[in-house]
Amino acid sequence: MIEVRGVSFSYDGAAAVREVNATIGRQQLVALTGPNGSGKSTLLKMLARVLAPASGVIAFEGRDIGAWAPKEYAKRVAYMPQDADPAFPMRAIDVVVSGRAPFLGRFEWESDSDYEAASRALATCDASDLADRYLDEMSGGERKRIFLARVLAAEPKLILLDEPLASLDLLHVQQVSALLREIVTRTEATVVYATHDLNWAAAYCDRMLVMQNGALAFDAPPAELMRPDVVRRLFGFDARVVGGWIVPGV
Amino acid sequence: MIRAIVVLVVILLIAIIAAATFGTATVSWRGVLAGDVTARTVMLDIRLPRVLLAALVGAALAAAGVSFQSLLRNSLADPFILGVSGGAACGAAIVTALGLARLPGVVSVVAFVGAIVATAAVIVLARRREYIDPTRLLLSGLVLNALFTAIILIAYALAPESDLTMALRWMMGTLFGATWSDVLVLLGFVIVTFAVLVAIAGDLRMLAFGEDDAKSRGVDVERIKLIGFGAASIVTGAAVAVSGIIGFVGLLVPHLIRLIWRRDFRALLPLSALGGAILLVLADLASRVALPSGELPIGAFTAILGVPFFLSLLRRGR
Numbered sequence: 001m002i003e004v005r006g007v008s009f010s011y012d013g014a015a016a017v018r019e020v021n022a023t024i025g026r027q028q029l030v031a032l033t034g035p036n037g038s039g040k041s042t043l044l045k046m047l048a049r050v051l052a053p054a055s056g057v058i059a060f061e062g063r064d065i066g067a068w069a070p071k072e073y074a075k076r077v078a079y080m081p082q083d084a085d086p087a088f089p090m091r092a093i094d095v096v097v098s099g100r101a102p103f104l105g106r107f108e109w110e111s112d113s114d115y116e117a118a119s120r121a122l123a124t125c126d127a128s129d130l131a132d133r134y135l136d137e138m139s140g141g142e143r144k145r146i147f148l149a150r151v152l153a154a155e156p157k158l159i160l161l162d163e164p165l166a167s168l169d170l171l172h173v174q175q176v177s178a179l180l181r182e183i184v185t186r187t188e189a190t191v192v193y194a195t196h197d198l199n200w201a202a203a204y205c206d207r208m209l210v211m212q213n214g215a216l217a218f219d220a221p222p223a224e225l226m227r228p229d230v231v232r233r234l235f236g237f238d239a240r241v242v243g244g245w246i247v248p249g250v
Numbered sequence: 251m252i253r254a255i256v257v258l259v260v261i262l263l264i265a266i267i268a269a270a271t272f273g274t275a276t277v278s279w280r281g282v283l284a285g286d287v288t289a290r291t292v293m294l295d296i297r298l299p300r301v302l303l304a305a306l307v308g309a310a311l312a313a314a315g316v317s318f319q320s321l322l323r324n325s326l327a328d329p330f331i332l333g334v335s336g337g338a339a340c341g342a343a344i345v346t347a348l349g350l351a352r353l354p355g356v357v358s359v360v361a362f363v364g365a366i367v368a369t370a371a372v373i374v375l376a377r378r379r380e381y382i383d384p385t386r387l388l389l390s391g392l393v394l395n396a397l398f399t400a401i402i403l404i405a406y407a408l409a410p411e412s413d414l415t416m417a418l419r420w421m422m423g424t425l426f427g428a429t430w431s432d433v434l435v436l437l438g439f440v441i442v443t444f445a446v447l448v449a450i451a452g453d454l455r456m457l458a459f460g461e462d463d464a465k466s467r468g469v470d471v472e473r474i475k476l477i478g479f480g481a482a483s484i485v486t487g488a489a490v491a492v493s494g495i496i497g498f499v500g501l502l503v504p505h506l507i508r509l510i511w512r513r514d515f516r517a518l519l520p521l522s523a524l525g526g527a528i529l530l531v532l533a534d535l536a537s538r539v540a541l542p543s544g545e546l547p548i549g550a551f552t553a554i555l556g557v558p559f560f561l562s563l564l565r566r567g568r
Contacts, residue, residue, distance in 0.1 A: 048466040071468035079466035086458040087323035094514060101456055102468050106449060109516070160466075 001026050001190055002047065002158060007056030008214075009042050016042040018214040019056070024207075026157075029184045030192045031201035031222075034211035035235070040194040041082070043211065044160050047192070048079035060158070074102035078156040080147055082163050086135065092146045093131040096121055099153030114153075121152035124186060125179060141172035148176070152183065159183070161193035165200065173197065177204045198235075199245045202226055210234050251517040254510075258524035262305065265528050269301040269535040274543060300428040303492060304534040304548075305527035306436045307425070308499055310443070310489040312526025315500025316519050317447055317482035320454040321475055322384040325508075328500035329486040332391035335497075336398035337368020338490040339421060340405075346417040347405035357420065358491035365487030368394060373479065382475050422547035423496035425534055432492045443485035447519055450474050455515040496549045499526050502556045509563040529556055 002024050009017040017039040024030055032040050045051040046058060049065055058065045065073060078099065086095065097110050097118040104110065110118075122128045127145040135143055144164060151159055164180070165173050180191050181204045195201050201208060202222035210218035210225070217234055218225060225231070231239040231246055238250045270293060271279065281289030311329060318327040329335050341364025342357045350356050372394060376387035402421075409417060419426070447454075453474045456464040461471050486500075503526040504518060511521055533551035540546050 045462065048462075050462045050465045069468075070470070074466065074468035077466075079463070081460055081462045081466075084459045084463045087320070088325065088458055088508060088515065090458075090515070098455060098459070099467075101452060104452065106452065 001061060003057075003059045004043075004047075005057045005059070007043075007046060007053045007058060009039075009046060009051060009054050011042075015214050017046070017053075017211075020211075020214075020216045022209060022216060022219060024158075024190060024192065026190055027184055027188045028190045028207060029181055029205045030190065030207045030209060031205040032192055032194045032209045032211065033196065033198060033201055034217070038211040039214040040211055041162050042214075044079065044162050044192070044194055047158075048077065048160050049073055050079065050081075071102045075154060076156055077158045077160065078151040078154050079160040080151050080162060080164065082166065084147055084150075085143070089134050089136050091131075092127070092133055092135060092138075092149075093118060093122070095135060095146055096131075096149045096153050099150040102154060117155060118149070118153045121149040122146075124152055124183065125149040141168055141175070144168060144172070144176060145179070148179065148183075152187065155187070157189055159189050159191045161191065163194050163196075165193075165195050165197060173200055177201075180204065198225070198231075202244070202246075251511075251514065251521075254517065255520055255524065258521060258528065262524055262528050262531070265531040265535075266301050266305060269304070269531050270297045272535060273297055273538055295430075299430045299433050300425050301531055301534065302433050303428040303436065304425050304530040306433065306440050307489045307493045307496065308503075308526035308528070308530030309523040310436065310440050310485045310526075311496065311499040311530075312503035312522040313440075313444060313447060313519060314482035314486045314489075315526075316504045316522045317454070317478045318500070319504055320457055320515070321478045321482075322387060323458060323460070324384065324388065325505065326501070327388060329482070329490075330495075330497055330500070331388065331395075333368045333372055333394040333398065334365050334391075334483050334486045335490050335495055336395045337371075338362065338365040338487055339495055340364050340368070340398040340401050342420060342494075343402040343405035343409075343417065346413050347409045349410050349413065351409075351413045351416060362487040362491040365483060365490055368398070369479065369483035369487075373476075382472065382479075419547075420494035423494040423549040424545070425493055425548060426545060428492070436488055436492055439485050439488035443481045444519075444523065446477060446481040450477055451516040451519055454478060458515060493548075496530070496552060498549065498552045498556060499529060502552070502560055503529060506556070506560055506563065509560075 004020055004022045007017060007020045020043060034040055046053050097114055100110055100114040100117060122131055125145040125148050127149055130142055130146060165176055168176060177200050180193060183189060184191050205222055208222050208225050209216060212234060226241055226244060226246060228239050237248060239246045239248055275292045277289040277292045282293045315328045318332060319325050338361040341360040345351050345356055345360045372387060372390045373382060375390035376382050406417060453469045456467055456469050465471050504522045507518055507521045507525050511517060529552055533548050533555055536551040537546045537548040
């Protein structure tokens, strides 16, 4: 579905992503992990067309993403940045329905069918009861579900999430992880999400990509990553595997 | 939204009629209809253009405030903080220092040019490569304001003493001496700006979620920033040119509307424009009738009328 070939990017001369190659197919849950500053966010932003690669090519459905009309691309690929809190107070339903924006003409307002799509997205995220609440009165976990619903409202084929599990408590990490799995199953979309949490990622995803200093250092199913030698090489600490989970120590 | 707009339009019409009816001269609509020359002059050539100009200035400043606040994702942004009004005031002060303030129209034109130059300067300062950084934009505006204030002080120190009263009145904001041609010119600016802002309202709404998010949803972020900033600055310049410096409207009105109406961001633009018009018509009326003779600065009344209302809403809300 999306193909990354020799893609690099640098900020003010400092390389952030170097020569990344990867191909991601349909209906997959892909975790993108690696240390801070390893280039996860930058790679996601390039996939989302927020940044243009300095070199290399990204092709979506066989076509260079730069050649897609921005709105046509946005109908198929939805992106959730790390912080998308609106600058002004908004109701959840208005936040979610704004995810339909790529489908609207310049002077067009959302129709009933857009609100139906928004309601379906809220239901998928188990957040129907939050529809009329204001975002600034919600907990972090509730807000996260609203933003996931906003992404789903466009009914995209590819969903890119930057740190959807960050700053959530354990219960919500589990709930959102399970929700991502369910989104892939129910909507047949592919979800690529950046995360720091190896264990939760391994428990739910089909495939793990690990970035290191801007390069793609590992690309395989989670079972292959969950080995002491691989963890040592990629993350630099000694670990054991207990019941399929990585734990520190030898 | 339609209901809220209708309510505000009705309030605005009542305010306009009241403001045209009351004033220091005792004339009546009956006199106008009866063909009384004094009544006709006072009502139709002095009061009515002034009241309508107040409405237009209020609408312009409030709409500009909405645009600046959403572009910068900052509810404190307004034409004054960003240096747009400061640039206009600076131009007017220089003209006064040169002794040219008495030539008709000169202050207005130069104030307009000053606003545009200030906007361009702020954008250039805040722009790195192709990107306008909102924080740098606010900071550049603040710093330029300090420079403008310095120039204004020097210009007034050098200005002919006989022109100082007029200059001071302009700095405090006044709609004294409004003409029908002022009304028509500003009406043109307000209509065009409003059309432009309505056309980009959907994009401004998406910008509230951040620039990366908006970009990923197909919004041409840098272009929208230039259009929104340019349109808001031009209409601010046009408003300041005819009214002098009237503070607070661009900041206060969009906040007020947001406290009352939080449903859809795109409704903010028409509702704020109407709210700004109502506030300024009432403030102008108050500034004219507060003293038995003479006038008080209208800017003082926008604050006196607006602040208690604002604070009560703020306390009642969450």
